[in-house]
Amino acid sequence: MRYVIIGASAAGCQAAETLRRYAPGDSITLISDEFRPLYSRPLLTYLLSGEVSPDRIWLKEKDYFNRWGFTPLLGEAVVRVAPQSREVYLASKKAIPYDRLLIASGARPRLPGVPGEDLEGVYTLRNLADWQRLEAGLEGVRAVAVVGAGAVGLKAADALARRGLQVTLLARGAQPLSRVLDATAASMLMQAVGAMGIDLQRYSWPVAIRGEGGKIKSLALNHDRELPVQAALFSVGVTANVEFLEGTGLDDPGGIVVDGSLRSADPHIYAAGDCVQPHHLLTGEQWPYHIWPAAVDQGRVAGANLAGAGLRYRGLLPQNSLSLRGLKIISGGLGPHDAEDCQVMTELDERRGRYRRLVYREGRLVGLTLVGDTENAGIYMQIMAQQLPVQDLAADCRGPDFHPGLLWG
Template structure:
């Protein structure tokens, strides 16, 4: 292989996008994707939705069929583990000792699920949730289990709980914190979501500490909470967050800090080594701070941008972070950066079928929004406003459903 080839480590969406976009931009170097997974790059959102509900097949999650990668002249090396990066010689070393040279190396190693450190965490029937293999294992287990416990009320946990309930299982969702979907940073909306889940038959336990998972021999049969309550369950899905897979880059000398630290062109501190997707901590020009984002749209946008950049494009990365989720029939979209917000002003409600949560800083700056049931032009208008970070003088106007977002903010 040519020594100036582009090597992409990782088999997720970011890896797929960088390779595909590089070819679309007429990049001529050899491109190789090295992935430890058995499948070609795939989309993760269906794993907790259509695939878990039994509405989609495995292959439908693929970014593109295997044969199309051959047509794009991109080599896929699946079920292949990278042991180390050698920045001094511009090579990666694979399990077994083979070395691949690179001209540019893209690290898109993603993240892995955090695990539980409580008794019973190793029982048969306890599953983390990240890969296609994980999703199919949970889906298979759900065919036999009539009851399930979902541990964690954030995106993965909430989505999995909804899908398992739609499959007819009795589901208990256990969240250590005081709200469901805390990343939304909108307590009033979180309370509405908890009510929605209870209406759908999910038992939602907030501020509940899991003490142990219990079993009959090696098989899961339930759980015990710190307050003594017990839960029957023959399937457990653990969704307590992820940690970025930085070890390869860190061992090679790259700067890491809750992810591989990169600049505005996704360059790491190592020459000719880039990082994108869930593993990358990048300077978000739309918020003015370093961020690491674990969502589909971010992986897609960063991968596409870097692919064009490696083919010679010079445009600045300036994507407003956006992500979405579907909980039962409720679709939510989040724009901007809701974490610095000190207040969420909620207009509308889930019951009404439309809502906007305006996220404001202590100074009254609009930095993010959560949206449900609004037209595309309203969502686009919100995105433009968030980029400008206007200061809201009269928050009462935000509640007026007769005002467009720009009109409400301007007042």
């Protein structure tokens, strides 16, 4: 059997390793447009701040492919997949035949589509090449804008502020992490951002990027404002890397649609990671949500199913973990805008900077926010992931001795 995997990051490598255990003697080819084995993308902002050195981000050794018996095709871009002939075509003109194919091609940052995005000094941060380009471009920069106040934008703003730069963080709405945090948690986060010396500007968005001599000089913002900067880092979302699937019926820009086994509409093609639209564990809806643990979990299931194991992917449980200097925030499950029909219990300790929000529906925990004290986050996540029945949250959850283990029914 000839297995081909497009992508060698979290989902692709996990799938390949799982598949090897099921198919010890079969051919497994990994195709990647990068030149090194797996590295930790979540550590890129720590590279940017200088908290982590480049040699600390690698998750696999240089002999990784040989040790596992994989055939690596590194630095190779996929340009087309032909399901009829079961071949993958590369930019180098090679054609790679397959019996079963896994697409784990990930996603790429998108820009908002405003004039001036091609100017020097406009950056994104998704892969190692992005970091290298940004690192080189920051020389001589004094003021930088970070556009987008999601988790990556917040971490990048913190990293740039640690370097002594004047950082402006632009949030389109009333708060950072608007899909994840309620007003109380967001207020605590915004206080922390201000204490870092970061200028958070809410309801702010660029309508154009203005330059001089081919280089950025300012952002033209809504409400007829202008922000002088020498660099702008955009963190406004991603687009699934599926353009090479054009003509196959699988190239949904929101991500490849898969069933519970992570198989696509083509029975010989599976997909996992940031390029897919898996279903939400709690709602059952298609939910393109890009987090490292989900990519690993999907890679495990897809890798096994390539070999015919028949595993079911239970669904994606949204999770966020943010650590900004002294502030820790962990959230999971349903966000504040999805909990209209739920019971919500909160506890705020302003003196110690702690906040807990638990969301309860039909005898189960379906949402969580922890600010400050995040020690028991893993227990809460397991309760949600396993959809365990719990006790009434009104009992004891505000008490000083409360422990999430008390939620078990």
